[in-house]
Amino acid sequence: MHQEIKTTPSGDMVINVGPQHPSTHGVLHLLITLNGETIVNLDPNIGYIHRSIEKMCESLSYRQFIYTTSRMDYLSSHMNNHACALTVEKGLQIEVPERAEVIRVIISELTRLASHQLWWGSMAMDLGALSPFFYAFREREMITDIMEETCGARLTMNYVVPGGVMMDLHPDFQKKVKAFIVQFKSKIGEYHDLVTGNIIFQNRTKGIGMLSKEDAISYGVTGPAARGSGLSCDIRKLYPYATYQKLQFNEILETAGDSFARYMVRMREMEESVSIIEQLIDNIPEGEFQAKTKAVLKLPKGEFYTRIETARGELGVYLVSEGGTTPYRIKFRSPGFSNLSALNHMIKGHKMGDLVAVMGTLDLVIPDIDR
């Protein structure tokens, strides 16, 4: 009647974290080998939300396939759409109107802010502080309201079309974004008071989940997770797209490589995003919001690759076209997938409780990993 608890030959306990677990924030399944409280090995088992988006895209037209990508990394859905639209535009050599580009960048940065705020709240929640989640959502709600007014959706925006954006901005857009900036700037100090400066939080994150720069490169870790290790990998700076080369912003780098460094990168990135929005919000050029495109898009034969910086890191869209109305093959190089591959390396030798501190700063979004 009493079942044996399964162990490895060396006597370590194997424990399943997920697919339903409060801190994986999705259907991630981690097979963890525990020696007491110490993690000996971690084997990610993914695919619980694999929808084969790459295969689906092969039967969707160039206008349609963009929107399936909203469901990959749903927290940076606009940026996924943006990457796909850029790929199609690259293939067709469409000139995107200035106004559309600026709108795309503003929405991108708002999405990044919303994503980072959700991350901040959920990371604090994972570490046991439940209240910051609500403070983060207070500001995030303003962004989702702006999104809703702009394009009708709060999370999976589907606002981008090849050649521009789907519809023009709402007349209240600038006013509301400015109100958000004022609110955010007055509250960011509260974020730091509540979590960053907390001694327990610092003890939980400093020196945890060390990732050296070399390992970050080798594991293909990108985004804030890699910038916390001092690896310069911001696509917006290195390979600028849209209007990013005209903007003044800093690439946030921390050199410690631990969870706290990754945390600080994201916190400071939020402030950079606000500064980007501030530069653009009063300078949205007049004109068309969409370029004239044909009803049926046909990309020329060839291969197109677009790299873009989402909230989680580098998203690559590799599109192979045979000259038809649908992509022949699409590959999404998702940031979460590569970031997850470094988790085992980062977590080995740490305690079970550190798992949430490390996973939290990798900011994994499971549909992004599984696609």
Added chain:
Amino acid sequence: MLSIANILNSFDVWLNKLLNPTLVMLVEMALIAIFAIALFAVLGLVLVYLERKVSALIQIRKGPNRVGPFGIFQTTADTVKLIMKESFMPDSADKFLYKTAPFVVMITAMLLLAPLPFAEGVQIWNINIGVFFITAVSSLSVIGILMAGWASNNKYSLLGAMRSGAQIVSYELSAGMAILSIIVLTGSLNLQEIVLSQKDGWWIFKGHIPAIIAFVIYIIAVTAETNRAPFDLAEAESELTGGFHTEYAGMRFALFFLAEYINIFIVCAIGATLFLGGWMPFHIGNWQAFNHVMDFIPSSIWFFGKTFGLILLIMWFRWTFPRLRIDQLLNLEWKYLLPISMFNLLVMTLIAIKGWHF
């Protein structure tokens, strides 16, 4: 004067007129059992409601506001739901231990109600080793938690229970040391006498800085002992899903849940009794006029006011701080709190011997 003690006394006298002494004792014991269970339930409901409202206040939410005015019946509704729920038991669980565990935890919590002086002259059991009784019985609750964790046959439960065992056993030391430093001052283990010794001021004020240090250590240690955040590693939702009660459902889970809140009430009540004077009104030395004004507030209000003040403090902790890691938790106890409290106890003894306290 109409006070709870007088009412109880006249009731006792009336009962003695009606029945012979043996029967009186039996009737009174039965009444006390009902009272303990009722208090258990009422405190549970009130504290859960309070916790939800406090968390809502901190988290800029409204909290329960649908069932009854200001949602005061929300916890009652929840309890009804939990009673109606199927008490699911895993097939591979150790059935006897699994079923016993919640009762062990609950009975421990109920036993602790016995020596508490709720008001002037109101005490279930005026035992002369009250403090010793409380420290001894409260350490039994870890057995219930270990039983629950082991019997569930779930790895998360086991990890949670082991954490809890390590944690409670460690933190009991500092809590005990902090309690001892007051015992050194009063020279009595009787809770009623400890309260009476604070007639001219509470120990936290009379005992100089060592008493304040002991109070802070006591609050930290009991927060850990009751498995409250930031020391809630035993249940650590984001790490161990539910910790030792992962496999419990329905009323069995509710008993754990209630016992947690009763434990908080008890440790706060003891803290209030030892450091803040229990039911003793706020007195300052020889200021007779001021002391008499304070005496007009009934002693039960003083007791519950202080206790709930401490409970609010512990709730405030929970909704503010992140959780510690298990090694940090034990480091805090063995490397910081225990040496400090031992040293503090020495200083306190010196103060008591030399009579430097007020």
Added chain:
Amino acid sequence: MENDALLNSLQTSFPDAACAIGSDWPEIDIDGSDLLTLIQKLRYDEQWTFDYLFCETCVDWKTHFTMVYHLSSTKHRHSVVLKAKLDHDKPQIESLVGFYKTADMLEREVYDLMGIEFLNHPDLRRLLLTEDWVGYPLRKDYEDPINMIRL
């Protein structure tokens, strides 16, 4: 290095390989058996230092497979695309796990969805699909009457 200069240096170093400028970056068509020697040079030679494998995938051309490797250098900030043609009946290629740790998961994904066998891969298992899944979904001849969308 700029694309043209990079192409020149690649051409002089690998006279056998077919180098050309693709849509974004220089592309090298290689034979699957040469992969490791080529990667060894690209990865560790000072003038290239392609230390970052940012995309590794496979395209099913019905008659053959093409493994596509996107390499980038975090030092020189240039990128290159490697393409290796594989046999359709028995697709096999050397694994890059020894050079890039990210290749571990990327190759498992390609193995899972395309059925390419990576030689000397330490842990070649299905990644997204279950162990008992039949077929490789991203292949063009894969048919799933229940789950597939056809337009």
